[in-house]
Amino acid sequence: MRRFLLGLLLLASLGLIWDALPFYATADSMFEAAPESATAADPNLATATFAGGCFWCMEGPFDELEGVRSTTSGYTGGTKVNPTYYEVSAGGTGHVEAVQVVYDSTKVSYETLLEAFWKNVDPVDDSGQFCDKGSQYEARIFVHDDQQQALAEQSKQVLSAEPKFQATPIVTAIEPAPTFYPAEDYHQDYYLKHPLRYKYYRTGCGRDRRLAEVWGSGG
Template sequence: MARLRQVLLGICLLGMMAWTWDALPYYATADSLSNQPSAAMAEDNLATATFAGGCFWCMEKPFDDLEGVVATTSGYTGGTVENPSYEQVSAGGTGHVEAVQITYDPTQVSYDALLSVFWQNVDPLDNRGQFCDKGSQYQAKIFVQTEQERQLAEASKQALASRFGRQPIATAIETAQPFYAAEDYHQDYYLKHPVRYNFYRTACGRDKRLTEVWGTSPH
C-alpha cells in the first residue's frame, strides 16, 4: 500500500488516463486562487506553521479549508540533505518527513486552531508512519518555531493523552528545521487530480482510520 502513490504519480507524470480519471484538466479556480498569498498583502502580517501528517497530499486540503489560511505548501523537513527530491525522501534515507507548511493570518486564525485541524487529520497513536504509509518519512510531527508554539503544542498533546488514556501519543514535537518545497506536481494535488486523490485516501484507509480514532472523518 505504501507504493500506491508511486503508481498514481507514474500515471500523473506520464500523462496517462487524464480523461478517464478526471473528467476535466485542472485550471485555476477562484477557490484555489484564494489560497495563494496576495501581492498586496504585507508579509509581515503573516505567519507560518509546519506539520507532518503522513501523505502531504492529504494534509493540504484540511488547512486550505480553514478561514485565515492563505496558502499551503507540500514539502520536506527534519532531515540532513539539502533540497532533497521526492525519490530521496520516499526511500527513507534522508531523515526528512513529508510535511505541509501553512501560511496564515494570525489575526484571523490562531495557532491553536491549526493544532486542532492537525490532530483531527492524523492518527496520533501510530509510531510507524500514517495509515498505509509506513516508515520514518511518514511519521506525524509538529515543528515549532517559538517557545509559545511549543507550549501550545505540548498542551494540546497532553490533552490528547488524557483522552486516550494508556495509549501513548506517538506524535513528536520538534524544533522547526529548514523546509524544502516539494516538486510542482505534488502541490495542490487534491485540486489537480480529485479522483486520484480520493481513490488514494480510500485505498490507504485514511478516512476509515480517522473515523475509528476520532469518531468521524474530517474529509
C-alpha cells in the same frame, strides 16, 4: 504513497490511465528552501509546519480554514539538502513529508491549526501514517517559536489525558522547525488538480476509515 504511484505506473502501462503520472520525469529537479523571511512583509502573517503522512492529504484541512493564506507541500526534519520526492520516499534522508502553512494570525489562531492537525492524523501510530509506513511518513509538529512550542505541548497534554489515549499513548513528536524544502510542483495542490486520483489514493490508504476510528465519524 509510493505504492500508489507504482500502482498508477502499472495502470498506465495497461493503457487504463493515460495521464496518471503528471510530470514525474521532473522529480530529480532541485528546489531552494523556502526563506524564513517570507512572512516578514506582513507582521500579521505567521508560519506553521506540520507532518501528517502523505502531504497530499494535509493541505486541504488547512486550506479550508479562514485566515490561511497558503499551504505548501514539502520535506523537512532531515539532513539532506534539496531532497527529491524519490529520495525522501525511499527513506534514509531523515526528512518527513510535511506541509507549511502561512496564516493570518488575526483571523485564525495557532490553536485552530493544531486542532485541524490532530483531527487529520493517527497520533498513536509510531510506524508512519495509515498505509504509508516508515519514518518519512511520521506525524510531527514543527514549531517556529516558543509560543508555538507551548501551545503544541499543551494541546498534546490535553489529548493525552483523554481515556482513549491511556492504553495507547500519543507518540507524535514536537520539534523545532528546521529548513523546509518545497516539494516538486506536481505535488502542490494535488487534491485540487487531480481529485479522482487523490480520492483513489485516500480511500485505498484507509485514511478516513482510521480517522473515524480514532476521532469518531464527526472528526
